[in-house]
Amino acid sequence: MNLTGQYATSFQQILNKAVQTAEVPLTELQQADTQVLAQETALGSLQNAVAAVTSSLTALANDGSSGAIGATSSNTSAVTVTATGASQPATYTINSITSTAKAASETSLISYVDSASTPVSSTGNMQLLVGAQTYNFTLANNNLSTLVSQINGLNAGVTASILTTAGGNYLSLSANSTGATTVQLNDDPAGANKNIITSSNQGSNAVFQLNGITISQASNTVNSVIPGLTFNIAGTTNIPVTMTLASDSSKLSNDLQTFVTNYNALVTAVHGQTGAGGGALVGHSIINQLQQAMQRITSHFSSTTGSVQSLADLGVTFNGTDGSATFDPSAVSSMGASQLGDALKFIGSTSTGLGTFSQTFAQFSDPITGLIQTEIKGATTQDQHLQSQISTTVNKINAFQQTMASQIEKADTLESEYESQQAELTASIQGLSLVLYGKNQIVA
């Protein structure tokens, strides 16, 4: 930008043009970027809302394909159970539980008066045994605090600490996980080799009989014995405990309620992006596509699924005015086994029945390949492009500023030169006046 211009051009006009050149694109870019960022934010919110609906539809589809299997225990103080994907009804018996899994925990045989100075070892050489692992070490300082610190530094699967009592300080050693093991701390392993901690609680395994088979394992959580069922040993018992996998209407009811809650949140999100006063996505094709998908789910009907042929038969109804859904749990809780079977048939799976809508909505919400994510990526690219343009414009402004600074410097120099000329002219006028009139005359 040439700030000096032509002789007859107003300097003010040139400056105005320079400022406008910077101001107009910056304003436009700012407005464009604000719009892009607003769309990106709105798309992100919408994606979350659709993902929640997708997730709840997938849960329903899984109910349909797995028979909404839930797990129950006849004695929850001894065994708690969780269905983790079981697809068939079944019954299992835990005949007895003779032991729960506990972590080993021992203390020193003697106490130490001062944890910072009382010696804990005869030689300073110690040996820790944890299960089959042996750890030899030499105490940097022969006292309890150092012993605790060095044991914890071994990462041997045990935690050492100091128990402070009126009778002195004791070493406590606890295994970090449950299960029968050996925990031993030997002093002077090459010589006297004396264990200085108790051996009264070396931990225990969970020991129980499942369908007559004796099982012993280090953890109380059992998740690798029965496919699709996880149970937890909570206490001992010699009375058989029955674990039952069966269709559970309460699971279906909970999943329907979750679907309705998430669906209504999506209804609100979509309404917020439509009509006058709507958000940044008003008129965006993705809103229209979502509305169509939502419309299809509300009108889904099947004539081949017995007593349950629509969401209304499951207790889910839609408000004709605002499109929101309502769930009546009694519709499901009052179902008999046959009706529950029809309900699960209506729901189907991720590839049949109502459950297929989980795929429909996943096409919108998938965080990698979904339509909304594609739009978000586009907005991000657009934002980056705008930011680049903005950066270029800001650099131009900085260049203008530098030009202006040099113009001021030039004007300063010129003013000084004019003042010098003025002084010279004044002297000339004085001299000439003296010659012509015999006196000084300066002012014209």
Next chain:
Amino acid sequence: MRLGESTLLIRAAAEARDLEALELARRERDAAIASLGGLPPSEELLTALRESLAAGEEATRALRLIKQKIRQESGRLAAIEAVFLRALREPEARHIDCQG
């Protein structure tokens, strides 16, 4: 160039507030002043000197106005840039984690 012509140049440049033209006029005036020594004393010369002196005053006033205007516009640009850069930083908080 004669002093009278440089005076016209100075006045036109001052009126236009044109920095480059003022610089050109100053150089012409320098040359004109340098050639004054060979001219005989006269009323016309005195008048020309007085007019050039007055034009020089206009030039220095114009230069001060130019500097004032540049400073104003520089401040305006700085304000535009500051407001804009502030607006640029604000939207960052509006980004959300779309991966959930």
